[in-house]
Amino acid sequence: MGVLHPHETKGLRIAASLLLDEPAPTKSDVVRTLNSKGYRTARGSEWRTSVLMRTLLHPRMAGLDEEGNPIEDFGETVLTVDEHNKLNAKYAPSAHDEEGEAQAVPRPAYDYLLTCGLSACGQCKHPAVGARVTGDAAPGYRCPPPTEGVASCGGVRMTAERLETAVAEEVLAELMRPGVQERLARMQQDIKDEVSRLRAHVQGANQRFAELGDLHGRGLLVKAAFLAAQDATKQDLKESRTRLRNLEQIAGLDISTVTDVVAWWNSAPQTSRRALVGLVIEVVYVLPSGHGPHDPHERINIVWRTPS
Incomplete structure (x- = not known):
């Protein structure tokens, strides 16, 4: 809910930097890197690819609400809005679900x-x-x-x-x-x-x-x-x-x-x-x-x- 833990935050920022690299390592490689360095989820578990990506792509990582608007007085964030936009552009899920039905495409956050x-x-x-x-x-x-x-x-x-x-x-x-x-x-x-x-x-x-x-x-x-x-x-x-x-x-x-x-x-x-x-x-x-x-x-x- 926006409260940052320094150790968790450092791991998430490392993961984001790796994923934004060109060429970037695979998501599985990033997860292995985080786990090998001792970083864990908020519940103390090892990271999994799906959990890491769901966490990093969440708008609150950049202090934004679900509509992409800045949350007033949110304080320190894991990502900048620009980093959030780049990660979503690169890794956001497909616009179609597993059965081929059209999904609502998330609107990019405005910086x-x-x-x-x-x-x-x-x-x-x-x-x-x-x-x-x-x-x-x-x-x-x-x-x-x-x-x-x-x-x-x-x-x-x-x-x-x-x-x-x-x-x-x-x-x-x-x-x-x-x-x-x-x-x-x-x-x-x-x-x-x-x-x-x-x-x-x-x-x-x-x-x-x-x-x-x-x-x-x-x-x-x-x-x-x-x-x-x-x-x-x-x-x-x-x-x-x-x-x-x-x-x-x-x-x-x-x-x-x-x-x-x-x-x-x-x-x-x-x-x-x-x-x-x-x-x-x-x-x-x-x-x-x-x-x-x-x-x-x-x-x-x-x-x-x-x-x-």
Whole structure:
């Protein structure tokens, strides 16, 4: 259900890397490799080919629901969306069952450019999520409907094509301004500094949990306060890991030798584009459709990142 065990996760990532190789070993060879290295299923059994493939091809491995939409606040994933798409394209079951009857072909997951906090509702400021209104609808971004504990309005929606195209045009225009390379270098260094801080913060989580347990054990923290502090620490750790994963992609981006940013953008993988967008902007607010429904540029408000 999305909770990662470090040892299990490492084995699944090794299997995915092997299967994505060209030429790739057989699925049976991959299973033998995992079992020989001591990797086991969540139930402690040796891997079998059918179990491994069913696990790796499941959308939750990339933090997606059954419709291919990102699950809000899912946290760390086994696979990136791009890896999930490649594995499904290469190994998804046939479109016909054993009796030759046509099966519904799973829709490929859409790799959203502006999730993970890069886009937000222009009315309530809640982070936007990737979603489709119906099974056949085009991918889009929306403010999630309000629920208990979620302070969102659910009143803003925009198709992915319109939003991503408009943001990409403005980002590329910004990158063609004079002196941008120096500014990007300073912003990237700021992000690298935050990555170092977040890594230390995440690594210190066990110590923080231990200190809470010690206070509770010595009677210095009543049970209700202990449980509340523990829940807050867990939530902080989850959010920190998610932010760290996103910032690591930005910190690892290398565009120092790029001379034609438009050509680079047109050929770059989505993960690199997302990292570049995250380097340049803090967030893009999506305004309600009354703010210029025929021009997507009139419906976005970009908060640009500035170096410290």
